[in-house]
Amino acid sequence: MGIMGNLLILLLCSLCLYLFVALVKVLHKPWWTPIRMQYLMTSQGIKGPPYRFIHGNTKEIFNKIKETSDRPMNLSNDIFSTVEPHIYEWKNKYGKNFLQWHGPQAVLVVTEPELIIEILNNKDRAYPKGKVNRCVKKLLGDGLVKSKGEKWAKMRKLANYAFHGESLKLLPAMVDSAKTILGRGSKKGSDPVIQKEDPNPEDIARLKTMTMIINESIRLHPPVIGFDREVARKIKLGKLILPANLHLRIRNLALNHDPQLWGEDVNYFRPERFSQRIAKATNNNTAAFFPFGNGPRTCVGLNFALNETKIVLSMILQRYSFTLSPSYTHSPVRVLTIRPEHGIQIMLHSLNSEEK
Numbered sequence: 511m512g513i514m515g516n517l518l519i520l521l522l523c524s525l526c527l528y529l530f531v532a533l534v535k536v537l538h539k540p541w542w543t544p545i546r547m548q549y550l551m552t553s554q555g556i557k558g559p560p561y562r563f564i565h566g567n568t569k570e571i572f573n574k575i576k577e578t579s580d581r582p583m584n585l586s587n588d589i590f591s592t593v594e595p596h597i598y599e600w601k602n603k604y605g606k607n608f609l610q611w612h613g614p615q616a617v618l619v620v621t622e623p624e625l626i627i628e629i630l631n632n633k634d635r636a637y638p639k640g641k642v643n644r645c646v647k648k649l650l651g652d653g654l655v656k657s658k659g660e661k662w663a664k665m666r667k668l669a670n671y672a673f674h675g676e677s678l679k680l681l682p683a684m685v686d687s688a689k690t691i692l693g694r695g696s697k698k699g700s701d702p703v704i705q706k707e708d709p710n711p712e713d714i715a716r717l718k719t720m721t722m723i724i725n726e727s728i729r730l731h732p733p734v735i736g737f738d739r740e741v742a743r744k745i746k747l748g749k750l751i752l753p754a755n756l757h758l759r760i761r762n763l764a765l766n767h768d769p770q771l772w773g774e775d776v777n778y779f780r781p782e783r784f785s786q787r788i789a790k791a792t793n794n795n796t797a798a799f800f801p802f803g804n805g806p807r808t809c810v811g812l813n814f815a816l817n818e819t820k821i822v823l824s825m826i827l828q829r830y831s832f833t834l835s836p837s838y839t840h841s842p843v844r845v846l847t848i849r850p851e852h853g854i855q856i857m858l859h860s861l862n863s864e865e866k
């Protein structure tokens with residue numbers, strides 16, 4: 511073979527090598543990384559739906575949610591199986607913590623309270639909040655909810671001051687705006703706290719039954735059904751070793767509807783389960799109920815939201831009793847938060863006999 515022949519072979523070999531390297535590069539993210547991640551997690555006993563090339567489980571998840579949301583729903587509190595049917599099914603099949611795939615991205619769904627508390631209270635910034643997609647960024651902006659590091663710490667300090675230091679001063683303004691909507695008619699309310707004139711901060715703090723009712727409502731229908739974190743570097747979580755770049759999906763909806771934590775009556779509205787300490791309601795698992803998050807990133811608007819709810823509800827109950835309208839269609843859906851797809855129609859019955 512002459513020089514030309516040798517050159518041709520060399521050229522072909524180089525081309526093959528180049529194509530091979532290019533192929534490895536192309537397949538690294540959608541094939542090699544998921545296979546490796548799946549192996550790392552399976553070897554530690556974490557199972558889950560199998561990874562499908564490029565799509566992961568995205569299509570399956572979409573189809574399952576579409577199927578349940580198209581189905582008419584009974585007036586039931588069992589919303590976990592309809593709002594997050596994939597998590598409901600896979601948690602039962604693979605266990606409390608399992609691996610699912612958003613495209614080639616591995617996501618560990620965590621519904622075990624102890625692990626969740628460990629993640630949310632980590633002090634070494636090992637579990638930062640993830641990147642936000644463009645739609646969410648447009649809605650939430652670049653503010654406290656999604657910021658990280660020093661920027662978050664500065665904003666959080668300011669927000670803590672505004673919400674805690676100043677929030678009691680906001681109560682009269684909340685009462686006034688509720689009055690504008692409800693009118694100033696005479697008040698009756700059956701609860702001794704509610705019977706009084708306009709609610710003041712001491713009254714709000716004493717509304718024990720209402721607090722139980724609010725807790726039970728947000729247990730069954732949590733507005734925020736979960737939140738995400740990322741694993742910044744290889745780290746030990748409980749008995750697991752988590753690799754960097756794994757995404758974590760914390761699901762409080764799954765916890766709130768877990769019969770092992772709440773008992774067989776888990777889907778019944780029973781506010782009395784909150785009549786004593788939370789641990790009493792949760793089979794001694796204090797970590798099981800966190801509708802406003804936990805750790806340093808706990809909801810900064812927690813007291814604001816609860817005070818506002820208590821004020822508005824007590825002022826409504828001073829004037830009206832209410833029942834659900836027959837026109838109400840039960841269809842909880844997730845649009846960022848959980849909400850009733852067709853609104854909630856209620857019938858108000860005035861407590862003032864002259865207005866009936």
Ligand code: HEM
Pocket residue numbers: 654655656666732733734737738800801802803804806807808809810811812814815
């Ligand atoms: C029932 C009503 C509410 C619920 C269930 C709720 C729930 C939550 C949860 C679960 C988190 C933690 C998210 C995470 O750790 O990734 C959070 C964070 C946050 N919430 Fe709320 N929230 C409510 C109302 C409010 C209100 C009324 C405000 C403001 C006026 C507010 C402002 C925030 C902010 C700024 C954060 C981020 C805090 C941080 O990262 O430092 N929330 N909320």
